Amino acid sequence: MATQIKCPNCSHVFQMEDAVSEEYKKELREKMNEYIKKKEEENVKKQEEFFKKEQALLQQIQQKETEYSNRLSQEKIKLQQSLEENLRKSISADFENQLRLLQQSNKDNEIKLQEARNMQLEYLRKEQELKNKEQELEIQVQKQLLAEREKITDEVRRLEEQKVHARETEHQLKMKEMEKQLDDQKKLIDQMKRKAEQGSMQMQGEVQELLLEDLLKNAFPFDEINEVGKGAKGADCIQTIRNQFGQECGKIIYESKRTQHFSADWIEKLRVDMRTRDADIAVIVTQAMPKDMDQFGEKNGVWICTFAEVSALAHILRDSIIKIFTATRSQENKGDKMHLLYDYLTGREFAEQWKAIREGFLSMKISIQRERDAMEKLWKAREKNLEKVLLNAAHIRGSIEGIAGQDSIDLNLLEEEDKDNLLGN
Numbered sequence: 272m273a274t275q276i277k278c279p280n281c282s283h284v285f286q287m288e289d290a291v292s293e294e295y296k297k298e299l300r301e302k303m304n305e306y307i308k309k310k311e312e313e314n315v316k317k318q319e320e321f322f323k324k325e326q327a328l329l330q331q332i333q334q335k336e337t338e339y340s341n342r343l344s345q346e347k348i349k350l351q352q353s354l355e356e357n358l359r360k361s362i363s364a365d366f367e368n369q370l371r372l373l374q375q376s377n378k379d380n381e382i383k384l385q386e387a388r389n390m391q392l393e394y395l396r397k398e399q400e401l402k403n404k405e406q407e408l409e410i411q412v413q414k415q416l417l418a419e420r421e422k423i424t425d426e427v428r429r430l431e432e433q434k435v436h437a438r439e440t441e442h443q444l445k446m447k448e449m450e451k452q453l454d455d456q457k458k459l460i461d462q463m464k465r466k467a468e469q470g471s472m473q474m475q476g477e478v479q480e481l482l483l484e485d486l487l488k489n490a491f492p493f494d495e496i497n498e499v500g501k502g503a504k505g506a507d508c509i510q511t512i513r514n515q516f517g518q519e520c521g522k523i524i525y526e527s528k529r530t531q532h533f534s535a536d537w538i539e540k541l542r543v544d545m546r547t548r549d550a551d552i553a554v555i556v557t558q559a560m561p562k563d564m565d566q567f568g569e570k571n572g573v574w575i576c577t578f579a580e581v582s583a584l585a586h587i588l589r590d591s592i593i594k595i596f597t598a599t600r601s602q603e604n605k606g607d608k609m610h611l612l613y614d615y616l617t618g619r620e621f622a623e624q625w626k627a628i629r630e631g632f633l634s635m636k637i638s639i640q641r642e643r644d645a646m647e648k649l650w651k652a653r654e655k656n657l658e659k660v661l662l663n664a665a666h667i668r669g670s671i672e673g674i675a676g677q678d679s680i681d682l683n684l685l686e687e688e689d690k691d692n693l694l695g696n
Contacts, residue, residue, distance in 0.1 A: 280306065296416070307405065314398055321394070325387055332380050339373055420667075423660045479578065480507045480527045483556055487525075490582055491589065509548060510585070512592050520596035521551040523588055525581075528557040535561075538573045552588050556581045
């Protein structure tokens, strides 16, 4: 429920929740101190004026009493003189009248003195009520400040818990990645051990053929990798290359050799098989390179490479075949295609589609920029609020440590490293 406060100076009513900022609290304290000081000065002035009035009233009463005493003395003398001249009864009557007048005058003076004392008591009572209201206002302000501090502390604690949770999640993800990498390495090591433990040269060659097929299938999942049956003459596998549209662009045949010496007859046999299979390129993957070659290259129309070089060479040869196929296809019906392309680019359909693309792009760009501006504004506001929280927390910490000592309680909202990073950012 909102708490309303009425300003004693201008009688303005405002909500207590609006008085949260440090600047307003400071201004409120200054106005409160000025108001209390002003009231104290007014009280002192009123007391002095009341004291002066009371002294003047007492002096008047004393003067009147003196006058009455003088008059009484004079009347007594007159009465004594009249006793000598007049009868005793007339003298008694005059004396009683004078005495009654004096008693009435004294009674009036006592009533006025009592009224003055009542006025002073009423003034003191109002002054005490004002002090009590000021104390209640200060208590309400302190309660509101304590509630705001608790809210800020809860918000900072929640942010810290989110950071810790994010760090734990990132650590778990890294651990899972490392475990996955270790499992993959173990599987690869086991696979290589099994392949290395093959006994005969024929089996070793078949293992290299299988590895070559697996390598090509993994590297080019959209191409067709066909194995040549065992006992058949010629290449070990054929790669049918397909582009992004699924069109067949050409073929590459591969021959796998795992021997200690390179034979020149392999080249001629593979060239014959290349013509038989209607392939575009032939590749020999061998463990032993020719004597005049220390790395992959072309010899008599056949590419020769090691197993470590076959992946890079396959990518290069495949790209060249796709480019040749694209260039060849682009030359077909070139004149008709140019006219159709020109008509399409200058037509209304292309203009409207490009306009729609441009409008969508501009809309997305403006939306992203607006979101970026809004988020940066929100981040700046949160940074300022967090700086205020840390500054006020430092003030509270200094005050408590000054009273209770540094070892009494840990009032740090952040660790020293996090605090340095936050302030550095």
